[in-house]
Amino acid sequence: GESVGLHLPTLSVQEGDNSIINCAYSNSASDYFIWYKQESGKGPQFIIDIRSNMDKRQGQRVTVLLNKTVKHLSLQIAATQPGDSAVYFCAENLGRTTSGTYKYIFGTGTRLKVLA
Amino acid sequence: DGGITQSPKYLFRKEGQNVTLSCEQNLNHDAMYWYRQDPGQGLRLIYYSQIVNDFQKGDIAEGYSVSREKKESFPLTVTSAQKNPTAFYLCASSRDRNTGELFFGEGSRLTVL
Numbered sequence: 181g182e183s184v185g186l187h188l189p190t191l192s193v194q195e196g197d198n199s200i201i202n203c204a205y206s207n208s209a210s211d212y213f214i215w216y217k218q219e220s221g222k223g224p225q226f227i228i229d230i231r232s233n234m235d236k237r238q239g240q241r242v243t244v245l246l247n248k249t250v251k252h253l254s255l256q257i258a259a260t261q262p263g264d265s266a267v268y269f270c271a272e273n274l275g276r277t278t279s280g281t282y283k284y285i286f287g288t289g290t291r292l293k294v295l296a
Numbered sequence: 297d298g299g300i301t302q303s304p305k306y307l308f309r310k311e312g313q314n315v316t317l318s319c320e321q322n323l324n325h326d327a328m329y330w331y332r333q334d335p336g337q338g339l340r341l342i343y344y345s346q347i348v349n350d351f352q353k354g355d356i357a358e359g360y361s362v363s364r365e366k367k368e369s370f371p372l373t374v375t376s377a378q379k380n381p382t383a384f385y386l387c388a389s390s391r392d393r394n395t396g397e398l399f400f401g402e403g404s405r406l407t408v409l
Contacts, residue, residue, distance in 0.1 A: 188336065214397065223386055223400035269338065271398070282327075282390060284398065286338035
């Protein structure tokens with residue numbers, strides 16, 4: 181069953197090419213960001229995170245770039261594979277609420293389609 | 297393996313009925329959350345719990361109720377007062393007290409007939 185929006189922006193990429201997915205965040209005070217991957221009918225999976233004191237962080241085949249000046253986050257996937265097809269969304273952590281838990285704002289997501 | 301287990305994965309309900317979605321975690325996380333996911337929208341927070349026997353309303357708590365009697369369990373009840381309950385519901389827990397990194401379950405899809 182489809183669990184994520186049917187009208188999301190879609191990025192189509194040829195297998196083996198690099199993918200870049202973008203996210204604009206809303207709050208200049210946000211200090212922690214996460215990228216999630218969500219396959220159809222499943223829960224979001226953590227991909228990579230970055231704190232606001234960094235502007236770049238690399239994982240396995242993925243890189244996250246943070247531009248605090250323009251409040252922009254990007255996820256780069258190297259050598260995109262068919263298994264990368266999913267919806268990707270970012271989450272910004274606004275910090276602790278008065279009750280002590282963390283407040284997140286989630287992006288709506290981008291659908292990545294990998295073409296064989 | 298440690299993780300978050302949600303059940304049922306699919307649930308159908310008639311209008312006017314209450315339903316309860318289960319969320320269990322064996323990660324020893326203190327904080328647990330319920331989110332709702334609708335097409336074209338980001339996740340929205342329904343309720344969260346920082347500790348056993350304590351929980352707080354999120355941004356869209358109306359028509360929902362929760363309990364936190366055990367650290368491992370955080371069930372969500374969708375009541376008949378929820379006007380538009382058809383959605384995908386996600387339970388999450390938080391590990392890192394410094395960052396609040398969220399781990400999600402596989403979700404429960406509720407359809408009201």
